[in-house]
Amino acid sequence: MRRVPLLLFFLVLTVTSQAQKAPTEISKLDPAMGGNAQAQDNLEWHDVTTWGVEGRILPDQKRLRWFDRLPADAEGKVTPAVWNLSRDSAGMMARFQTDATAISVHYKLSKDRLSQPHMPATGVSGIDLYARDADGKWKWVQVTKPATQEVKVEMIKGLAPGEREYAAFLPLYNGTEFLKIGVAKGSRFKGLAPRTKPVVFYGTSITHGACASRPGMVHTAILGRRLDLPVVNLGFSGNGRMDAAVGDYLVQLDAAAYVIDCLPNMSPDAVTEKCLPLVKQIRAARPETPIILVEDRRFTNDWITPAKREFHTQNHAALRAAYETLLADKVKNLFYIPGDHLYGDDTEGATDASHASDLGFMRQADLFEPVLRQALNLGR
Numbered sequence: 265m266r267r268v269p270l271l272l273f274f275l276v277l278t279v280t281s282q283a284q285k286a287p288t289e290i291s292k293l294d295p296a297m298g299g300n301a302q303a304q305d306n307l308e309w310h311d312v313t314t315w316g317v318e319g320r321i322l323p324d325q326k327r328l329r330w331f332d333r334l335p336a337d338a339e340g341k342v343t344p345a346v347w348n349l350s351r352d353s354a355g356m357m358a359r360f361q362t363d364a365t366a367i368s369v370h371y372k373l374s375k376d377r378l379s380q381p382h383m384p385a386t387g388v389s390g391i392d393l394y395a396r397d398a399d400g401k402w403k404w405v406q407v408t409k410p411a412t413q414e415v416k417v418e419m420i421k422g423l424a425p426g427e428r429e430y431a432a433f434l435p436l437y438n439g440t441e442f443l444k445i446g447v448a449k450g451s452r453f454k455g456l457a458p459r460t461k462p463v464v465f466y467g468t469s470i471t472h473g474a475c476a477s478r479p480g481m482v483h484t485a486i487l488g489r490r491l492d493l494p495v496v497n498l499g500f501s502g503n504g505r506m507d508a509a510v511g512d513y514l515v516q517l518d519a520a521a522y523v524i525d526c527l528p529n530m531s532p533d534a535v536t537e538k539c540l541p542l543v544k545q546i547r548a549a550r551p552e553t554p555i556i557l558v559e560d561r562r563f564t565n566d567w568i569t570p571a572k573r574e575f576h577t578q579n580h581a582a583l584r585a586a587y588e589t590l591l592a593d594k595v596k597n598l599f600y601i602p603g604d605h606l607y608g609d610d611t612e613g614a615t616d617a618s619h620a621s622d623l624g625f626m627r628q629a630d631l632f633e634p635v636l637r638q639a640l641n642l643g644r
Contacts, residue, residue, distance in 0.1 A: 355497020368446035374439030436473030467525035471499025514619030527560030559603030
């Protein structure tokens with residue numbers, strides 16, 4: 265009569281033992297689930313700081329760390345939270361040209377927190393590689409899978425022969441201490457200088473990149489590739505609040521357009537208080553540059569959370585009222601993006617109701633793109 269409990273004991277022990285082994289066995293079953301391969305010896309390493317990255321504003325101004333988004337003198341002018349977040353390399357992108365058939369990267373991250381509960385290490389701390397195809401269209405190539413603060417890996421090998429342009433997108437929620445691109449000796453390699461007149465995005469954690477699976481999947485990066493324009497990502501997680509102190513840096517940029525997407529971090533009263541002054545601050549310094557105002561996305565579960573739904577509705581109304589006031593004041597080159605459908609209508613566009621998934625970012629890019637094309641006088 266005591267055999268059944270004994271058999272159950274051994275069954276539970278066997279299942280538990282197999283479950284414990286699973287994490288170490290998965291990369292053997294599916295090698296793609298493992299990390300990137302170790303970088304080869306005797307490569308030529310090219311430091312991206314020697315030719316520059318896009319998304320790093322006011323490059324001639326002093327930095328505490330080369331890959332900081334804001335210059336050193338922003339410390340003490342912007343809020344402490346904005347300053348700390350500005351040290352993430354979100355939105356930065358290095359372009360280069362090579363005929364190498366394998367590409368490696370060597371970089372060091374400033375923080376040991378490589379991932380977040382709702383965002384993988386590939387997005388928080390990864391380098392994301394794209395290349396132009398034969399028709400000049402940007403297509404994805406590979407992303408690093410960081411497991412340590414210093415990463416030295418072969419991203420990809422076996423590339424099709426030919427010289428082409430590449431773009432390496434830097435980590436979203438981590439800082440970068442250094443970044444080098446490695447190719448085999450004898451390969452042709454040329455760093456491509458940053459392009460001028462970027463589209464400048466000022467926003468919240470969503471602009472910052474939460475919760476993209478890869479740095480290239482944020483809507484700002486998607487739009488940069490689609491429009492073939494440089495972009496600047498001034499998203500500050502939890503702290504995109506239409507601050508005049510950030511506006512002081514916006515107006516120093518020779519921008520193609522400004523996209524103001526701060527409502528997810530604001531209340532209706534704050535929108536009423538701060539939107540008009542920020543737009544007028546930009547317009548005083550940049551009389552002709554297009555300014556695009558963006559309503560906040562709706563939480564994907566606001567259909568069942570009435571208080572949140574009402575909050576979004578009031579926020580939208582506050583921004584719309586500010587927009588109408590600016591139009592009545594004859595502010596030129598002003599554009600508007602409604603927020604109701606930014607994540608789509610099927611509740612599947614976010615990771616946690618608030619922050620975009622890759623699907624949500626793609627849907628945002630789809631709605632931003634025609635407005636940006638109109639503002640910039642770009643054809644389809």
